Amino acid sequence: MARKNGKDGKGAGSEKSAGRDKAAETQPQAAWLDHPPSFAGWARSAIAGTGTAPSLSPHLHPVLPPAAPGIVTVEPGQSVNLAAIDPDATGGLEKAAAKAELDAQRTRIKGFQEKLYAEHRRSLLVVFQAIDTGGKDGTIRNVLEGVNPQGCRVWSFKVPSAEELDQDFLWRYHLRTPGRGLIGVFNRSHYEDVLVVRVKNLVPEETWRERYGIINDFERLLTVSGTVILKFFLHISKDEQKERLEARLADPEKHWKFDPADLVERKSWDAYQTAFNDALARCSTPYAPWHVVPANRKWARNVMVARTIADTLEAMDPRFPEPRKGLDGIKVPD
Ligand code: AMP
Ligand code: MG
Numbered sequence: 001m002a003r004k005n006g007k008d009g010k011g012a013g014s015e016k017s018a019g020r021d022k023a024a025e026t027q028p029q030a031a032w033l034d035h036p037p038s039f040a041g042w043a044r045s046a047i048a049g050t051g052t053a054p055s056l057s058p059h060l061h062p063v064l065p066p067a068a069p070g071i072v073t074v075e076p077g078q079s080v081n082l083a084a085i086d087p088d089a090t091g092g093l094e095k096a097a098a099k100a101e102l103d104a105q106r107t108r109i110k111g112f113q114e115k116l117y118a119e120h121r122r123s124l125l126v127v128f129q130a131i132d133t134g135g136k137d138g139t140i141r142n143v144l145e146g147v148n149p150q151g152c153r154v155w156s157f158k159v160p161s162a163e164e165l166d167q168d169f170l171w172r173y174h175l176r177t178p179g180r181g182l183i184g185v186f187n188r189s190h191y192e193d194v195l196v197v198r199v200k201n202l203v204p205e206e207t208w209r210e211r212y213g214i215i216n217d218f219e220r221l222l223t224v225s226g227t228v229i230l231k232f233f234l235h236i237s238k239d240e241q242k243e244r245l246e247a248r249l250a251d252p253e254k255h256w257k258f259d260p261a262d263l264v265e266r267k268s269w270d271a272y273q274t275a276f277n278d279a280l281a282r283c284s285t286p287y288a289p290w291h292v293v294p295a296n297r298k299w300a301r302n303v304m305v306a307r308t309i310a311d312t313l314e315a316m317d318p319r320f321p322e323p324r325k326g327l328d329g330i331k332v333p334d
């Protein structure tokens with residue numbers, strides 16, 4: 001069952017939740033709860049497929065399937081403690097079976113993508129967040145291999161430019177959300193503005209704290225506009241990060257990936273984990289929950305993500321448009 005920690009009522013990875021920071025404890029959990037109750041109920045029922053909210057078409061808002069085995073999905077309103085989630089978990093998958101399983105999931109994604117593109121009504125936004133070396137690039141490369149590039153846009157967000165910093169913090173992300181028929185992939189995302197920005201004190205605390213609710217509103221806007229949002233947090237251990245950094249130093253072909261700044265960031269490991277815990281807890285909504293992917297084992301991580309994307313596309317049930325009428329009688333002139 002994907003929502004592994006959902007039943008104990010304490011939170012995802014709750015066993016060691018004492019590690020959360022003090023300030024976060026005093027804030028209300030999950031800002032979406034601050035919306036009028038009508039909205040919370042509306043969104044829940046919309047996603048569960050049980051509601052009759054007037055402006056929601058069931059075709060635009062599919063019942064989201066559970067994530068693949070091994071993934072921990074954060075229930076809205078739960079606290080999160082990543083330290084209690086095992087990054088080595090494989091969801092019961094054996095390494096020997098992983099390649100065939102990944103191939104099968106990629107074939108499913110490819111088939112659904114063709115229909116999504118042809119249908120030209122909804123879109124899928126896949127968000128990846130992780131600490132440095134967490135595997136965002138590798139996951140995107142492995143999972144999306146074979147999809148039609150015309151129907152897919154991958155955006156990697158770096159330090160904002162001067163032009164981007166002159167705008168509201170969501171501007172550069174909203175410009176790149178996928179249009180109808182497209183799969184959009186965010187390699188880093190609007191969450192950086194409550195992660196690196198928080199850890200490095202790039203804006204005052206009151207500014208980043210306000211952003212959780214703004215992000216939930218942004219994702220709600222996208223959802224009601226026909227975009228299904230899948231958010232994956234790739235969860236690795238500190239030891240695994242060390243090994244990956246060492247591998248980049250040891251292999252000349254990987255030198256280009258080694259960024260000395262990653263060593264500076266590594267010193268802030270705990271601060272990042274706290275920031276991740278809060279972002280995952282406060283921005284897991286019924287319409288866009290966070291999925292924590294155990295990501296120490298790349299082969300298992302790829303399968304978990306691919307399967308979740310394929311299952312979500314299947315639930316969206318994209319269809320080729322109805323053929324034009326009267327095609328039977330048409331003759332193509334010589
Ligand atoms: P990489 O993904 O390794 O190419 O690095 C991109 C860098 O951009 C990372 O160090 C991120 O923390 C940084 N970055 C991304 N978005 C933001 C943001 N909104 N504000 C500040 N830094 C950011
Ligand atoms: Mg980097």
